[in-house]
Amino acid sequence: KAGVTQTPRYLIKTRGQQVTLSCSPISGHRSVSWYQQTPGQGLQFLFEYFSETQRNKGNFPGRFSGRQFSNSRSEMNVSTLELGDSALYLCASSLGQGKIDTQYFGPGTRLTVL
Amino acid sequence: AQSVSQHNHHVILSEAASLELGCNYSYGGTVNLFWYVQYPGQHLQLLLKYFSGDPLVKGIKGFEAEFIKSKFSFNLRKPSVQWSDTAEYFCAVNEETGANNLFFGTGTRLTVIP
Numbered sequence: 001k002a003g004v005t006q007t008p009r010y011l012i013k014t015r016g017q018q019v020t021l022s023c024s025p026i027s028g029h030r031s032v033s034w035y036q037q038t039p040g041q042g043l044q045f046l047f048e049y050f051s052e053t054q055r056n057k058g059n060f061p062g063r064f065s066g067r068q069f070s071n072s073r074s075e076m077n078v079s080t081l082e083l084g085d086s087a088l089y090l091c092a093s094s095l096g097q098g099k100i101d102t103q104y105f106g107p108g109t110r111l112t113v114l
Numbered sequence: 115a116q117s118v119s120q121h122n123h124h125v126i127l128s129e130a131a132s133l134e135l136g137c138n139y140s141y142g143g144t145v146n147l148f149w150y151v152q153y154p155g156q157h158l159q160l161l162l163k164y165f166s167g168d169p170l171v172k173g174i175k176g177f178e179a180e181f182i183k184s185k186f187s188f189n190l191r192k193p194s195v196q197w198s199d200t201a202e203y204f205c206a207v208n209e210e211t212g213a214n215n216l217f218f219g220t221g222t223r224l225t226v227i228p
Contacts, residue, residue, distance in 0.1 A: 031214055033214060033215065033216075035216075035218075042218055042219070042220045042221060043204065043206075043216075043218035043221075044218075045215040045216060045217070048214050048215060050214070055214065056214060056215050058215065090157075090158065092216075094214060096214060099146075099210045099211070100146060100165045100166075100210070101146075101208070101214055102148075102160065102163055103214070103216060104160065105150070105157050105158035105159070106157060107156075107157040108157060
């Protein structure tokens with residue numbers, strides 16, 4: 001089975017711009033979660049989508065949003081970029097059903113905000 | 115909110131030495147526990163997981179971890195490390211509430227000297 005894929009792998013943007021990141025989950029997985037990884041804050045949960053609905057949300061401002069399509073692919077959008085948004089954004093997929101679930105991570109998109 | 119502590123930030127060992135990385139969490143309810151590894155230049159990979167049953171779980175590459183509920187701990191061990199184990203190790207906890215968001219520790223960088 002192919003793993004979780006993320007595109008693009010690298011992005012450079014300037015402050016004030018917006019960006020869209022894409023994630024394709026493992027075939028059969030219906031849950032997609034997004035995480036932000038920075039040297040200072042570590043890995044932090046952004047949100048989770050399941051069956052095209054946001055099911056959980058972390059403690060991030062409304063500039064961070066996402067969506068999920070009927071084929072379980074997900075996109076994450078960050079508007080009005082700030083320097084502090086520079087990070088590795090990781091997507092993880094899982095079956096998403098039941099209380100016992102295992103998330104598998106993609107390679108990430110490294111976003112640099114100048 | 116859940117917090118996960120990894121007290122060792124950087125561990126340096128010689129090949130064949132034994133390894134133990136600490137992980138403590140704060141949530142008092144039922145949890146699912148994970149160790150992920152990030153090799154240089156690669157994405158996060160699942161090393162092992164604990165959901166229920168035998169508190170001693172075995173993972174890939176000779177790693178194992180022990181869940182001690184009374185200590186809120188899930189320490190990772192390997193009897194004899196190899197140079198190829200050089201990586202960053204993350205402990206993660208998921209509260210078994212149906213919410214599919216992982217809380218990560220800050221990670222432990224392991225350097226194995228040949």
